[in-house]
Amino acid sequence: MKKNFKSTSLDEDTIAAISTPLGEGGLGVVRISGREAFVIADKIFRGKVKPSKAPSHTVHYGKVVVLNTDEEIDEVLLTVMHPPKTYTKEPLVEISSHGSSFILYKILNQAKEAGARLANPGEFTLRAFLNGRIDLAQAEAVAELIKAKTDLSLKVALSHLKGELSFKLNSFRENLIEILANLEVQIDFPEEDLEPKDKEYILKELDNIKGGIDKLLDTYDEGKILKDGLRVVIVGKPNVGKSSLLNALLKEERAIVTPVPGTTRDVISEDANFKGVPVRLFDTAGFRVSKDTIEAEGIKRTKLEIGKADMILWVVDASSGLDKDELELEKQIESFKHVVVLNKIDLGSEDSISKLLDRFENKIYKEICAIKREGIEDLIDAVAKEAITFDRDANGDVVLSNFRHKDALLRSKEGLSKAKKSLTEKLSLEFIALDLRIALDAIGEIIGKTVTEDILNKIFSDFCVGK
Amino acid sequence: MITYEEKFDIIVVGAGHAGCEAALACARMGCKTLLLTSNKETIAQMSCNPAVGGLAKGQLVKEIDALGGEMGFITDKAGIQFKTLNKKKGPAVWSSRAQCDRVLYRVYMRESLENQKNLWLKQAIVTEVLIDNGKAKGILTNINSAYLSDVVILVCGTFLNGLIHIGLENFPAGRAGEFPSLTLSDKLKEYGFEVGRLKTGTPPRLDGKTIDFSKTIPQYGDENPKPFSLKTKKLPERHYLCHLTHTNGETHKIILANLDRSPLYSGVIKGIGPRYCPSIEDKVVKFRGKPRHQLFLEPEGENTTEYYVNGFATSLSEDVQLKAIRTVSGLEKVEMTRPGYAIEYDFFPPTQLNPTLETKLVENLFFAGQINGTSGYEEAGAQGIMAGINAVLKLRKKPPFVLKRCEAYIGVLIDDLVTKGTKEPYRMFTSRAEHRLVLREDNADQRLLEYGYKFGLVSEKIYLEFKKRKGIIENEKKRLKKVKVSVSVFGKLTEDMENHKRVSLAYALKIPDITYKDLAKIDKDSKEVPQRIAEQVELEIKYEGYIKRQNQEIEKFKRLESMLIPPDFKYDELTGFKHEAKEKLKDVNPISVGQASRISGVSPGDIAVLMVHLKKFLSK
Structure with a gap:
């Protein structure tokens, strides 16, 4: 019996998780443990050495890429550890990346795509204990820790499952149970005089559920940020160098840069990647209280963008003082997260610069020269760091629970697609039921297990069966 | 009290479908076995419809056969019509069914019992299980005779405090025409067993001479049927027909007008009935929109004109039954030979059992069949053979024989019973088996025959034939x-x-x-x-x-199943569980982490915690 336990862990799935607290540090770690850990690392890591070929306890510089592509997610340091000297006593890989949870999720997601399973709360510790890495005397402590983590995860998940979401998931479950009851009744009661729902109805219902799941998947927070990026809006009075800053941040000539004030009358947007944080940059028209109707329209738009921004870069000309328009602008952005960017730092006199520095003492500010591209890296760092703070506000645990939900919903969707395919190919009902059970079980992971009894109940309430 | 001079290894109380399999298994494995029945003329009686098999049940019969049981063999001998159901669907859900001659079935089964070495067959009414120091040690009969043994297997069907209802009339009985067992369950209750109450029903029997078959639709069997049993070389040449007819609005009107005389609807019956086997009054009341219900007229056998009306289970009063049935096409002038009835009976909620079917409360006492809350001959037979094998293994201090859910419907059946219990008479469905694509009739031998051979229940000849077949495949x-x-x-x-x-x-x-x-x-x-x-x-x-896919799932499934929990593992002092989970775990006392994970109210988190404590316990 003891032997069972020793060999158990190595038979298990390979698990992955973000093992640093979310949004609280400049660095983050994704940990992968289990038999397939090195194989999985090989699939998503590009460096000089393949992780599976690397000696134990060595660190490798490289990048994590999207599975089967060369699309870079982040520069990382990857540590390879061979058993038994690892935390879990299993093959273990740790990937250190920038601390942004966007990056960490992307890496975790790739690990998942490459074959890892999301770890359950406390599962690394559980494996460490089962494999003898943690002293037997600590059993109670380990048990308590697993319980605490499970409870917390459950609490977060529940807090998330209020209202609309729970309503929708429950309705998917009801629909799936109904469809399954319609199939199972034909399997288990072939001689009955029944009128089960026809194929067209079931296909339509499956499409409905799939559509519903797609809609839900769209609403997941980290999905939105990963897709749309952090909205960073550049504002400032005319001719302070907003467009030059945009170009410098993009490292390409995108906006028209001329010495004539008010050239950018429209809002220009561009996608960028700041240390792995997807960013959407918005360059706005110069902020000036003006009578020009075209410019006034531009100002209106600028205000609109400020309202939607996740972060604002307020560009100030270091060579001149703040004017009336800028004081007005400062009021507009006061309540939003912003960084003051002192541009043209090379042109400003020592006197004017120190005055501005005093003025912005309590704000986050960066000194740059956009034209010469000086101080830009520093600014990018500052924005990426802000993104991390942004996460913290969004609550790491909630994001994590979202990630689990999303994972389950994706599996459910896959089951539905397979079932649909089998149905279209006219396979026998028990094969269709197999994939539908997978779809149903995945939803059950979020809102609670569905058991055979639920399907039987539906059969007996909807169909007059039995002799 | 007179004590019978010889002591037995095992006493089996009841000679229904569970009892016959249990007793044969024990005797064939070499144990001195006593089989007691209250009526030697009704051994292996088919109390309900004269058919064996059907969806998921056909699989059970083939599994019993692969383990070396008798049910399939007797069905083949007594069969009068054979049919494979679901032939249009995939092979995993093909199921065999045979209509049987009710009399031949019990005659052939009695023949098997009487000719079995090591088996004593006696008629007696058992009133008490003798328990000494928490261990079963024999039984006592109503004429104060004691029979002693090391193990007792209780397989009493619906006989425990059985109460038959026909209309508002009711009387104690084991089944129609037989004595109930009135003290056995009370004594066990006194001893601390929890007792529940279930109900089941049966339709009236008709005189075939008074049926106009021209107004019904004939139902044919298969032309080249396959036998259930590996022991059967050739099926008998009997091809009887069943006939399909329907109820109608008039039938329903009569039933609805007389519900005040139904024990079911007037609240006289307290036991819970099976939803998959509803009475005709239930069907008419619950599905009022349905214009007609199917009735299958099934012949009772070769040497009788009696017919069984499958689909018309009822406990309405006799006159209403007759009036209602005479509205049915083809039955306008029918004579009822026996009225339908409902029977309420005691059962022991099966969570009181270990997966070997031994009771947790009394050592060497095993329960099998309807007494565990199941329904159906096949479910009973399956438990019977498993209880028999495990009783012998227990006597010989050998490791228990527990089939996994991924190995057999029998595994699903017993795991469901001992892990989740049941609220209504439990019947097997293919949808209960998560690995049904691999639990097919055709591969029952591949799944189970090695076990049967190992226990000495399958002959050398059958085993060698199997080996050869496997090689060719x-x-x-x-x-x-x-x-x-x-x-x-x-x-x-x-x-x-x-x-x-x-x-x-x-x-x-x-x-x-x-x-x-x-x-x-x-x-x-x-x-x-x-x-x-x-x-x-x-x-x-x-x-x-698909089979590959299912096999991968099975590999995963087996991991938790193979983490065994020793019987002396105690939950009381352990931390980290939810309160509810701990109570449930204590209650069920699962034998493996896998079984624990199927207990309702036990979460994946609780399972992780259980693994931690178990590791510590096992390392001591």
Whole structure:
């Protein structure tokens, strides 16, 4: 019996998780443990050495890429550890990346795509204990820790499952149970005089559920940020160098840069990647209280963008003082997260610069020269760091629970697609039921297990069966 | 009290479908076995419809047979019509069913029992299980005779405090025409067992001479049926018909007008009935929109004119039954030979059992069959043989024999019972088996025969035949994968095939419309193989993808199943569990982490915590 336990862990799935607290540090770690850990690392890591070929306890510089592509997610340091000297006593890989949870999720997601399973709360510790890495005397402590983590995860998940979401998931479950009851009744009661729902109805219902799941998947927070990026809006009075800053941040000539004030009358947007944080940059028209109707329209738009921004870069000309328009602008952005960017730092006199520095003492500010591209890296760092703070506000645990939900919903969707395919190919009902059970079980992971009894109940309430 | 001079190894109380299998298994494994029945004329009585098998039940019978049980063999001998159900669906849900001659069935089963070495068959009414120091040690009969043994297997069907209802009349009985057992369950209750109450019902029997069959639809059996049992060489040449007819609005009107005389609707019956086997009054009340209900007229046997009206289970009063049934097409002038009735009986909620079917409360006392809250001959027989085998293993201090859910319907059945209990009479459905694609009738021997042979329940001859068959199947599968043919020999090509010039025969067989027989036309080396083998080769190749997928799931499933929890593992002092989970775990006392994970109210988090404590416990 003891032997069972020793060999158990190595038979298990390979698990992955973000093992640093979310949004609280400049660095983050994704940990992968289990038999397939090195194989999985090989699939998503590009460096000089393949992780599976690397000696134990060595660190490798490289990048994590999207599975089967060369699309870079982040520069990382990857540590390879061979058993038994690892935390879990299993093959273990740790990937250190920038601390942004966007990056960490992307890496975790790739690990998942490459074959890892999301770890359950406390599962690394559980494996460490089962494999003898943690002293037997600590059993109670380990048990308590697993319980605490499970409870917390459950609490977060529940807090998330209020209202609309729970309503929708429950309705998917009801629909799936109904469809399954319609199939199972034909399997288990072939001689009955029944009128089960026809194929067209079931296909339509499956499409409905799939559509519903797609809609839900769209609403997941980290999905939105990963897709749309952090909205960073550049504002400032005319001719302070907003467009030059945009170009410098993009490292390409995108906006028209001329010495004539008010050239950018429209809002220009561009996608960028700041240390792995997807960013959407918005360059706005110069902020000036003006009578020009075209410019006034531009100002209106600028205000609109400020309202939607996740972060604002307020560009100030270091060579001149703040004017009336800028004081007005400062009021507009006061309540939003912003960084003051002192541009043209090379042109400003020592006197004017120190005055501005005093003025912005309590704000986050960066000194740059956009034209010469000086101080830009520093600014990018500052924005990426802000993104991390942004996460913290969004609550790491909630994001994590979202990630689990999303994972389950994706599996459910896959089951539905397979079932649909089998149905279209006219396979026998028990094969269709197999994939539908997978779809149903995945939803059950979020809102609670569905058991055979639920399907039987539906059969007996909807169909007059039995002799 | 007179004590019988000889002591037995095992006493089996009850000679129904569970009792016969239990007693035969014990005796065949070499134990001195006493089988007691209250009536030697009604051994292996089919109290309900005269048929064996059906969906998921056919699988159970084949499993019993592969383990060396008797039910399939007797069914083959007593069968009067054989049919495979669900033939239009995939092979995993094909199920065999046989209509049987009720009298022949019990005659043949009694013959098997009487000719079995090590088996004593006696008529007696058992009133008490003798328990000494927490251990069963024999039984006491109503005439104060004691029989002593090391193990007692209780298989009393619906006899425990059985109460028959016909209309508002009711009387104690075991089943129609037989004595109930009135003290046995009370004594066990006194001892601390929890007792529940269930109900089941049966339809009236009709005189076939008074049925106008021309107004009904004949139901034929299969032309070339396959036997249930590996022991059967040839099925009897009996091809009886069943007949289909329907109730109508008039029937329903009569039933609805007389519900005040139904014990079910007037609140007289307290026990919970099976939803999959509703009475006709239930069907009419719950599905008022349904204009008619199917009734199958099933012959009771060769030497009788009696018919069984499947679909018309009822406990309405006799006059109402007759009035209602005479509205049915073909039954206008029918004579009822026996009225339908409902019976309420005691059962012991099966969570009081270990997966070996031994009770947790009393050592060496085993329960099997309807007394555990199941319904059906096949479910009973399956438990009977498992209880018998485990009783012998217990006596011999050998490890228990517990089938996994991924191995057999029998595993699903017993695991469900002892882990979740049941609120209504439990019947097997294929949907209860999560691995049903691999739990097929055709491979029951591959799944279980080795066990049966190991226990000495399967003969050397059957075993060698099996080995040979298995070899042929494997070789033929390999050959089909190796032999390649040009795709041009196939009339129409699938999209996938267009990319190939030559494909293997196995590849071709996976195409939905192509059968093993079709292959023979293009396969020069094909040899005639027996039907059983051809069928198995065909479907194992055809459904290889799904079978593989299911096998992967099974591998995962087995991990938790193989983490065994020792019986002396205690939950009381342990931390980290939710309160509810701890209570449930204590209650069920699962034998494996896998079983624990199926207890309702036990979460994956609780399972992780359980693994931690278990590791510590086992390392001591």
